[in-house]
Amino acid sequence: MNEVQGETRFELEIRRLRDLSRERRKVPILSRLEPVKNLRHLLVKHGKAFVEAARADLGKSPGEVLGGEILPLAEACRYLARNARKVLASRRSTRSPLWLADQQWVCRMPHGVVGIIGTWNYPFFLSGVQIIQALTAGNCVVWKPSEVAPQSAEILANALREAGFGKDQLVVLPTDRKYGAWLCDQEIDFLVFTGGEGTGRSIAGKLGQKLIPSILELSGADPLVVLEDFQDLELVRKAIWFGIRSFSGQTCIAPRRLLVHRSLYEPLFAPLRERFNKAEMTRLATPGQLVQAKKLVDDAIRHGAPISGGGFPESGDELAMQPVLIESTRSDLLACLEPCFAPLAVAAPFERIEEISTILRNSRFSLGASVFAGDVDDGLELGLDLDCGILSVNDLIAPVAHPGSPFGGRGASGWGVTQGEEGLLAMTRPMVLSLRKGHYRPHFDQAWSGKDHRHDLWALLRIGHEKNWLGRLGGLWTLLTRGKSPF
Numbered sequence: 001m002n003e004v005q006g007e008t009r010f011e012l013e014i015r016r017l018r019d020l021s022r023e024r025r026k027v028p029i030l031s032r033l034e035p036v037k038n039l040r041h042l043l044v045k046h047g048k049a050f051v052e053a054a055r056a057d058l059g060k061s062p063g064e065v066l067g068g069e070i071l072p073l074a075e076a077c078r079y080l081a082r083n084a085r086k087v088l089a090s091r092r093s094t095r096s097p098l099w100l101a102d103q104q105w106v107c108r109m110p111h112g113v114v115g116i117i118g119t120w121n122y123p124f125f126l127s128g129v130q131i132i133q134a135l136t137a138g139n140c141v142v143w144k145p146s147e148v149a150p151q152s153a154e155i156l157a158n159a160l161r162e163a164g165f166g167k168d169q170l171v172v173l174p175t176d177r178k179y180g181a182w183l184c185d186q187e188i189d190f191l192v193f194t195g196g197e198g199t200g201r202s203i204a205g206k207l208g209q210k211l212i213p214s215i216l217e218l219s220g221a222d223p224l225v226v227l228e229d230f231q232d233l234e235l236v237r238k239a240i241w242f243g244i245r246s247f248s249g250q251t252c253i254a255p256r257r258l259l260v261h262r263s264l265y266e267p268l269f270a271p272l273r274e275r276f277n278k279a280e281m282t283r284l285a286t287p288g289q290l291v292q293a294k295k296l297v298d299d300a301i302r303h304g305a306p307i308s309g310g311g312f313p314e315s316g317d318e319l320a321m322q323p324v325l326i327e328s329t330r331s332d333l334l335a336c337l338e339p340c341f342a343p344l345a346v347a348a349p350f351e352r353i354e355e356i357s358t359i360l361r362n363s364r365f366s367l368g369a370s371v372f373a374g375d376v377d378d379g380l381e382l383g384l385d386l387d388c389g390i391l392s393v394n395d396l397i398a399p400v401a402h403p404g405s406p407f408g409g410r411g412a413s414g415w416g417v418t419q420g421e422e423g424l425l426a427m428t429r430p431m432v433l434s435l436r437k438g439h440y441r442p443h444f445d446q447a448w449s450g451k452d453h454r455h456d457l458w459a460l461l462r463i464g465h466e467k468n469w470l471g472r473l474g475g476l477w478t479l480l481t482r483g484k485s486p487f
């Protein structure tokens with residue numbers, strides 16, 4: 001099959017989904033949840049195959065796959081099975097105003113055909129959650145997996161099919177990179193994209209021309225802040241090293257800016273510098289990441305910033321690098337301004353809380369943040385000023401896996417959320433149903449017969465919204481006696 005035939009085939013598949021989407025929304029929620037329940041058990045049944053696929057594609061360890069992908073995806077399945085029916089249920093609106101006198105319900109309606117452009121760093125967890133939420137909400141889905149993780153895409157697609165998500169609700173595109181841009185040109189109703197800031201901006205512009213709404217999960221440059229009263233420095237060292245080394249730093253919410261109170265700075269980093277300098281090379285997934293990491297390190301060296309680690313092989317594995325720690329208070333380093341998907345972080349001391357916003361002022365990203373504080377209330381208070389999508393106090397990265405919590409950022413980190421109740425609702429649109437009984441429709445009168453009800457409307461306005469009770473009683477008197485209004 002040549003490329004033109006392939007694209008034509010998938011255009012027909014999307015057209016078929018559009019025709020099926022109206023019927024799909026009528027399927028009861030309990031029936032839509034059956035494949036989700038099945039998928040949860042299949043993640044256990046095929047756990048070894050999932051681990052082997054991610055290792056072959058990305059070099060992930062079994063622990064990274066199980067703890068960072070399979071277990072969180074299974075928990076997301078269980079969350080939907082337990083909560084989706086309630087979350088998506090129609091609800092009665094608040095009591096109608098007296099002058100409106102109708103009854104209203106708010107229903108959650110699926111978008112229709114949802115396109116999902118998946119990422120490679122967490123090919124099971126991120127794509128899996130987005131797919132099952134979209135399908136649970138009653139949509140049909142067109143999924144374009146990442147070309148960087150083809151074996152992972154195949155094993156997940158097979159599991160989804162085995163679970164019961166048929167071709168009448170899920171179309172899986174080839175992993176070929178060109179199909180991401182191609183999908184944005186198709187007749188879809190909603191798009192979810194996970195990837196880099198630059199690609200996200202391009203997609204947003206293209207979708208904007210067609211007025212197609214979207215969720216964009218983009219880059220991050222997350223701060224990790226250690227306040228003066230947090231004395232367990234060994235725990236912080238473990239946290240930093242975990243964040244830097246977790247999947248070789250190829251995580252959008254990995255810590256990139258390490259801000260530590262000056263009294264703790266040297267005791268904290270003295271052992272860490274040695275660990276960075278002695279660290280083994282770690283492998284990245286794509287050449288572009290290595291090019292970007294080298295660019296950020298070279299820029300820091302030109303500005304005289306002390307560097308720990310950061311070695312790059314002169315020959316051999318072109319995707320390998322040593323984790324790198326850059327120490328600088330400058331906020332104009334490229335490492336502070338540009339996204340990075342590598343084991344790299346910039347550290348700086350601070351003395352007053354107010355300095356933190358100054359150090360971070362040039363960052364365009366707003367995804368996650370971590371604060372280590374002895375007084376949890378102080379950590380929470382600071383976190384509210386960091387303007388992030390998820391704040392972790394005395395932890396990092398792992399809390400994102402909570403199946404009931406939304407995940408997303410703002411600014412250069414994108415918009416919208418996936419996961420949890422808010423993520424499930426984002427896969428739908430609200431539709432209002434209004435019902436009014438009887439035959440009294442005074443608002444029709446002026447257009448039909450020229451009769452208006454300004455006096456009654458004035459009285460109702462006073463009854464409902466006068467500042468004091470005397471004024472409200474005056475409005476009631478006007479209504480009962482058919483008194484005149486000032487109009």
